[in-house]
Amino acid sequence: MALLEVHGLVKHFIGVTAVDGVDLAVERGELVSLIGPNGSGKTTLFNCVTGYLAADAGRVLFRGRDVTNAAPHRVARLGVARTFQQVSVFPRLSALENLLVFLQQHQEERLLSRLLRTRRLRRLEAEAVERAHRLLELVGLSGKADAGAGTLSYGQRKLLAFAAALMPDPELLLLDEPAAAVNPTMINQMKEHILRLHGQGKTVVLVEHNMDVVMDISQRVVVLDHGQKIAEGSPQTIRRDARVIEAYFGR
């Protein structure tokens, strides 16, 4: 059984079929890239898988469990983390709190325990703070722990959002254009981060336009065009695939 299975997923918007019967299976520990021209349905597919859009047809299974059209917070709590294309942080929380908030919902959520700050919860919080500091250090934001996330630069916010997604130690990580609009040094950093996660056995799916990144790190590449899967395979085979070349460059 694959970790993530998508069966015949369909999503219509007014006048267009953004995702048109896509099947996708991601095995545990895989590093898969989703590519395709603009408007080919990659982000829409992510949004359907993570509950941000309701699919019109098809099924999504995570660890064999049906999560089709489950609310985003439910999908997140099952162990699916995602980042957003438009860099997304909580601007009025500090960088540290941005990370903490991503772990706490996976732990004790009872109103009274939280209001009274039980000893157990304070211990969990101390552990979370420690973990958050380690992750901030990993992405090079140690010095910014107490800075408001809204005051960080674009690149810093991108790194913060990435670190936040890692906070609950998710089983599956969906990254929407981690290398878009950042400088070459940071692209290399991102590549290293993703490869390291993969090395730790995490399952990663990324949507990415930067072909160097995709071809460099992916084990498998899935190509979408007009909402349909047109090719799937190793980076080498995808590079030579006639339909892929046509989709990108025209006939």
Added chain:
Amino acid sequence: MRRAAIGALAAVVVSAPWLVAALVPRQQRYVLHVLIFTALFAALALSYDLVVGHVGSLSLAHPAFFGVGAYTAALLATRAGWPFLGALIGAALAAGVVAALVGVPLFRLTEHAFAVGTLGLALVASVVANNWVEVTRGPLCITEIPKPVLGVPGGPALAITTLPGHYWLALGALAAVVLLYRGLTTFRLGRAFHAVRDNEPLAGAAGIDPLKYRLLAFTIAATVAGGVGALYVHYLSVMCPEEMTVALTVNLLVIVFLGGVGSLRGVLVGAVLFTALPEVLRLAPTWRLVIYGTLLLLVVVRSPEGLESLLRRAAR
């Protein structure tokens, strides 16, 4: 240093009735009345800020919850003969239940529609209070609401009959609301509320159910507002429909937004200033509203984020 300052402030606030008696013996009753109103308004404004400041939903329905609590307490105390604490708890629960029921459909609405929906609720509540004469007595008001008696049936009882007594009761209620407010707006609950306020889609990705947290803040805020309503009618002995009009929303908006939205200190400063100030200005009755309006404008122009941001800048 900071702790000492807070301690000194607390001492002054608690001993206010004696200070007032010593400093302005001739206006003692009037000043105490203003102080009681200030404490009750501060508690009400803090509960309101839980919704507008911490989950970022512009609700205009707070007078409705205050009114439900006030009328529930008034009716329980006069018609059913309930003791004060019973009426207080009943009032708080009634307001909380109403909020939980109307909150589910209201929070399906987007930002502006939500504000309009809550305004509608406030208007309906006000119309009901005026026209459901068999229950509320309409404009004739519910009168002869007994003074509060603290204590449980069968045990020792403490009747609140004097103005200082009412003041300390209101102050105790405010202290309880401050503690609740701090508990809700810091640590993990506060963080979840603020996440929903700052970026709802991302909050979902963090595993937070935005609707659940919005409803939680809304319901707790209404419960507190209902409790304040009960204290209010037991102090005044009267409950009339005009106590829960949209004018109350305007007052709360002024206190919260000009004091400092989402900030304990800001809302408290706002409550003191904007409850006491109109009273102080009674010394110049002709110009009262002109001066008040000008001051409001000045705050908005000079410090659009409220007095709290001025205080913060001053502390630096």
